[in-house]
Amino acid sequence: MRTMRSVVADTLGEPSEVLRLQTRPLPEPGPGQVRIRVAAVPVHASDLHTIRGRYGFTPEFPTVPGIESVGVIDELGSGTDGLTVGQRVITIGVTGTWQEYVVADAGRVLPVPAGMSDSTAAQILANPLTAVILTGDELDVRQGEWLLQTAAGSTVGQSVIQLGVHVGFKTLNVVRRRSAVEEILALGGTAVICTEDEDLRERVADIAGPDGVSKAIDCVSGQVGADVSRALAPHGELVVYGALSTHRQTDPDKLTIPIFARSLIYETKTVRGFWLFRWFAETPQDRMVAAIDRTVRLADSGALRVPEGQPIPVEKFSEAVDLAEAPEHGGKPLLVFEP
Numbered sequence: 035m036r037t038m039r040s041v042v043a044d045t046l047g048e049p050s051e052v053l054r055l056q057t058r059p060l061p062e063p064g065p066g067q068v069r070i071r072v073a074a075v076p077v078h079a080s081d082l083h084t085i086r087g088r089y090g091f092t093p094e095f096p097t098v099p100g101i102e103s104v105g106v107i108d109e110l111g112s113g114t115d116g117l118t119v120g121q122r123v124i125t126i127g128v129t130g131t132w133q134e135y136v137v138a139d140a141g142r143v144l145p146v147p148a149g150m151s152d153s154t155a156a157q158i159l160a161n162p163l164t165a166v167i168l169t170g171d172e173l174d175v176r177q178g179e180w181l182l183q184t185a186a187g188s189t190v191g192q193s194v195i196q197l198g199v200h201v202g203f204k205t206l207n208v209v210r211r212r213s214a215v216e217e218i219l220a221l222g223g224t225a226v227i228c229t230e231d232e233d234l235r236e237r238v239a240d241i242a243g244p245d246g247v248s249k250a251i252d253c254v255s256g257q258v259g260a261d262v263s264r265a266l267a268p269h270g271e272l273v274v275y276g277a278l279s280t281h282r283q284t285d286p287d288k289l290t291i292p293i294f295a296r297s298l299i300y301e302t303k304t305v306r307g308f309w310l311f312r313w314f315a316e317t318p319q320d321r322m323v324a325a326i327d328r329t330v331r332l333a334d335s336g337a338l339r340v341p342e343g344q345p346i347p348v349e350k351f352s353e354a355v356d357l358a359e360a361p362e363h364g365g366k367p368l369l370v371f372e373p
């Protein structure tokens with residue numbers, strides 16, 4: 035029997051305690067499915083929250099984490115016309131990718147442009163696609179408009195800045211440390227607020243002037259998210275898509291944003307959420323294909339440059355897990371599978 039290496043979480047719990055490398059039988063593709071020999075998969079903080087039972091879905095355990103992958107098709111099931119063995123593809127919305135081989139429905143794989151690196155391809159969906167959707171379908175940020183964003187140095191944040199340069203909207207970027215400011219400006223960010231030594235609401239007024247900022251995205255939540263909602267112009271919209279400030283909370287009831295009711299009511303603002311998994315499940319196929327296609331084309335053209343990942347052999351997966359949530363971690367840890 036042919037086998038493969040999989041990273042498996044045996045039970046719900048702290049990733050460093052419940053993850054282990056396991057040898058499992060090679061999966062076989064059924065009708066309409068393909069098998070992919072995985073080259074690289076990113077380790078996202080959200081993968082770790084899933085194992086902790088704090089994410090938007092909780093899988094059955096034991097489970098193989100992972101939501102993205104790039105690899106090469108090595109076997110086709112019946113009825114998979116248009117795909118070929120040897121084709122390099124990414125998986126779309128397929129979970130359980132932290133293993134050497136993944137079986138996916140043919141409709142859930144997408145061939146990768148020849149010039150795109152494995153590092154970019156492996157990471158293109160979760161973060162750059164989220165940036166494309168948030169600035170496009172969700173908020174429709176137009177040329178000349180301001181978009182305020184928190185954790186601007188994140189992979190999503192960097193994509194948003196580059197989209198601003200490409201589309202012509204202005205980004206007001208919030209970061210938590212002074213040492214990140216230069217990188218944000220060098221990437222094309224219009225202005226930066228550093229919460230290490232600046233007051234967010236005061237600085238928004240200084241930078242954006244009396245009209246303020248009408249559109250914002252936040253992945254920090256807690257007091258930072260609340261300050262962003264309060265800094266918005268009347269009728270402003272805030273899309274909340276993450277809760278980084280609550281990462282060390284163990285009580286899910288503490289994952290909150292203390293919104294100031296007066297500002298929300300009398301300035302008739304909107305605060306709403308966004309989650310890519312729900313978007314995958316609920317978006318009509320043509321809109322989904324268009325957004326993914328746009329993201330891949332922007333990355334292929336160089337308009338979107340995804341920060342280079344840090345390859346780590348799967349045997350050392352615990353290093354990748356530690357790195358994923360470390361402060362100032364830089365590029366994403368990428369699990370790589372060498373034969």
Ligand SMILES: NC(=O)c1ccc[n+]([C@@H]2O[C@H](COP(=O)([O-])OP(=O)(O)OC[C@H]3O[C@@H](n4cnc5c(N)ncnc54)[C@H](OP(=O)(O)O)[C@@H]3O)[C@@H](O)[C@H]2O)c1
Binds near residue numbers: 160187209279358
């Ligand atoms: N809702 C969705 O569908 C969706 C989709 C994609 C991503 N996300 C979310 O988007 C966020 C960013 O993900 P990513 O993979 O792009 O991140 P990443 O590349 O891992 O970078 C994390 C960034 O967040 C900053 N950060 C961490 N903790 C913070 C805190 N307490 N306060 C302020 N900044 C903090 C870090 O700053 P330092 O450099 O100073 O450490 C770093 O710039 C995550 O919350 C993720 O879950 C959500």
